[in-house]
Amino acid sequence: AQSVTQPDIHITVSEGASLELRCNYSYGATPYLFWYVQSPGQGLQLLLKYFSGDTLVQGIKGFEAEFKRSQSSFNLRKPSVHWSDAAEYFCAVGARGGNTPLVFGKGTRLSVIA
Amino acid sequence: KAGVTQTPRYLIKTRGQQVTLSCSPISGHRSVSWYQQTPGQGLQFLFEYFSETQRNKGNFPGRFSGRQFSNSRSEMNVSTLELGDSALYLCASSLDQGQTYFGPGTRLTVT
Numbered sequence: 001a002q003s004v005t006q007p008d009i010h011i012t013v014s015e016g017a018s019l020e021l022r023c024n025y026s027y028g029a030t031p032y033l034f035w036y037v038q039s040p041g042q043g044l045q046l047l048l049k050y051f052s053g054d055t056l057v058q059g060i061k062g063f064e065a066e067f068k069r070s071q072s073s074f075n076l077r078k079p080s081v082h083w084s085d086a087a088e089y090f091c092a093v094g095a096r097g098g099n100t101p102l103v104f105g106k107g108t109r110l111s112v113i114a
Numbered sequence: 115k116a117g118v119t120q121t122p123r124y125l126i127k128t129r130g131q132q133v134t135l136s137c138s139p140i141s142g143h144r145s146v147s148w149y150q151q152t153p154g155q156g157l158q159f160l161f162e163y164f165s166e167t168q169r170n171k172g173n174f175p176g177r178f179s180g181r182q183f184s185n186s187r188s189e190m191n192v193s194t195l196e197l198g199d200s201a202l203y204l205c206a207s208s209l210d211q212g213q214t215y216f217g218p219g220t221r222l223t224v225t
Contacts, residue, residue: 036216043118043204044216090157094214101147101159101170102206102214 002027004091006105013081014113021076021108023091032094033074034102035065039087047089050074061085086112116141118207118217126223132193135220139186139207145169146188147214148180151202160203163188192222200224 003026013019025031032051036044048059055067065076074091088109092102119138127133139146147170148160159172163182180190186207192199200223208214 034214041221043120043218044206046215049213101162101172103159104157106156 004105010109012111019078034092036090120217137188137205143207145208147206149204
């Protein structure tokens with residue numbers, strides 16, 4: 001069965017520092033991969049997605065992620081974090097061409113300090 | 115283009131009652147999915163509807179049900195509420211497989 005692991009429950013970074021959030025997935029075939037962000041009390045906003053092609057994908061708010069098939073990873077990065085990036089981040093995997101639902105990781109909570 | 119909308123945003127119910135939540139997908143999207151989010155279990159898939167038919171169902175008891183109307187709007191119903199049903203219920207819509215957009219959620223509190 002497909003699964004997503006986000007090893008870091010909580011990460012604290014200084015404003016202006018770089019960020020990398022880890023995501024590992026288990027899936028029988030090449031999946032669709034997503035990163036979502038959730039601010040307190042809000043729904044999920046899609047940051048970026050990987051379907052095929054270039055393994056480095058750009059998203060909104062200056063985020064990018066790299067798909068590494070050999071490592072079954074899809075880590076999220078940002079070169080310089082802003083205080084407004086403090087939120088919870090979810091990695092998710094979905095099926096290609098199928099009708100199965102998204103499977104989410106448990107999330108990583110990002111805190112940003114001055 | 116308007117996003118996914120959910121009503122109500124907040125709801126307080128008593129154990130044993132039932133509740134209906136509503137979701138309007140993005141215009142043109144025919145697939146609507148529902149997820150339950152709790153601190154302990156995270157995001158869990160409830161069910162998906164496509165063109166008024168349930169296409170997928172998660173591992174939830176029969177107290178959780180849903181439907182979709184011809185205009186793609188969807189409702190989910192929870193009967194005989196339990197304390198453990200307190201959660202954020204998220205609706206998501208998609209045009210095709212993979213491009214999934216979420217609404218702001220309905221926060222249900224069961225007392």
